[in-house]
Amino acid sequence: MKEIRTEDAAGHVLCHDMTQIIPGVSKDARFRKGHVVTEEDIPVLLSMGKEHLYIWEKDDTMYHENEAAEILCELCRNDHMDRGDVKEGKIELKSTIRGLLKIDTGLLDIINSAGDMMIASRHSNTPVEPGDKLCGTRIIPLVIKKDKMEAVKKLCGGKRIFSILPYKNKKVGIVTTGSEVYCGKIKDAFGPVLRAKAEEFGGEILGQTLTDDKPEHTSDAILEFIRQGADMVLVSGGMSVDPDDKTPLAIRNTGAEVVSYGAPVLPGAMFLLAYYRKDGKNIPVAGLPGCVMYSKRTVFDLVLPRLMADDPITKEELDKLGKGGLCLSCEECHYPNCGFGKGW
Template sequence: MIKKIKTEEAIGKPLLHDITGILESGFKGVVFKRNHIIKEEDVEVLKDLGKDHVYVGSLDKDQVHEEDAVLEIKDLLKGKNISTSEVSEGKISLIADCDGVLELNSQGLYQMNLIGDYTLATLKNFSPVKKGDKLCGARIVPLWTSRDQVEKAKNLAEKYFPIFQVHPYQHLRVGIIITGDEVYTGRIEDRFEGVLRNKLASFDADIIDVRKCPDDLQKIKEALDFYLSKDADLIIFTGGMSVDPDDLTPTAIKNSGARMIIQGLPVQPGNMLTIGDLDGKILIGVPGATMHAPITSFDFALPRIFAKIKLKREDFIKMGEGGLL
């Protein structure tokens, strides 16, 4: 049975939960851990923390302490390349074990948060993460919950497993094709190559070559075939991405026989991004906005490509919410 008693009457009894606070020293966090046996010298400290009363006793058999309720599901939440922190203040964190991209089972996350007492606060789906980054903070709202809620959470976590996983970045061989008569003839200076090299520098990219092509489908095809012969994993096309009749890049990607994943994203800047999959090789047409805008749709696609996450049209369509960059 749980009892709420005056703090001075609790000497010799164990605390039922962590006591947190901010001390004059500047410390902020757990001051007394769950099951701490209250001593006489603790009474004034507890009162300074606003604890004129504390909870002692034990839970009924159908009640589960907040920490235990989280601990029972932690291994069911984490997929590959994720570890967990120690439980503290009734909370536990999921931590990235490597650099990569976080992938969530969004429906599973939603169902977990619908249970009632459980709360899982996470980074956004497909967020690039670094080793050691916190991915999710999980806890229950009250100090204890019912066994029924815990079992429901466990069943959901098993059903949607893994709700969280991190895909590590992979080494990719990259070819770059820069199109446009004006660049090919030297009429204007190309600005794409420098931008792309800077963006690729954040990943394990082996740039095979950078080839410039006129607005000629046959020449673009020849450049593509060259990179395919060199076993490129990713081929980036620049220029010719608008809707003008002489903008040929999307046509070149389609003519390659690639399965078109998406042409045009609900993201600005970078609306005209085009992605195809040619037998596992990713072909991506990059809009001109990438040259002058610091963040575009390309910056959201690139981490997923290097993490070798399966690219799906519906995932890119969901980017419309928050897609006005």
């Protein structure tokens, strides 16, 4: 790359895009990288404030920003993603499906700490729709050493930083506990909420079973749904620490392994997650507290996309939800485009 006076640039090849800003009208490249400057271009370039230009001089030890951007894009891009055109060292990725965005944050940190390049992204574990922007990448200088790009590629070891897990259209059984509902003294309000939330992610509802407060009846109802082929069982009610709230005991008595009883999320602190192992599959069994019935967003909204995408959840991950785990119950809800549940 060589700097020359604009008046002397006719016949030379530009090594980077030249952006022209017209306030209130446009901001775009007036001249693209690779453009051969003509005599007619010189007054336009001078009017853009370009008294000197950088022209391309081939150097086998350096990548042009756009060449390096292509490499950076390939470190990010995975299945179910579309990419934009390269422009001034920048490339954006968008989703082509409904699914769950996963990010290898360790690799992301490595690249963003390497210098001369950057990746800005959504949060990991965010539900995405077709056309949603996932990330933007950019090479900072006009040229970058090839050795630096090769070192970053080696650190990534062939892995991709981003992936999207499609939802699995799971079969879902619903068990609602409580003698007051079972005996018909009050109308069940859990069922419609859980149906709507599961179906939003492609779930097929096998049915809903009402049980009284006896834990053995709840355990039997859970196991019956599993025998019917349920990929997930949602158990609502009886999740507090009151003496007659026996749902956690009922879930344990099925033989399911409890990941966590309790989560640092409000609403939803009394959430329970367990996995029942059958035929090599881990079937989620979730105990849902009363807030899921009446609060617009709860811990259930954070875990459901992951369960529907067959993305196993650990206690350590649930523990991290405390950072951002407080829903502000905004008058107009913008979830998932807010800070709620972005800790993991």
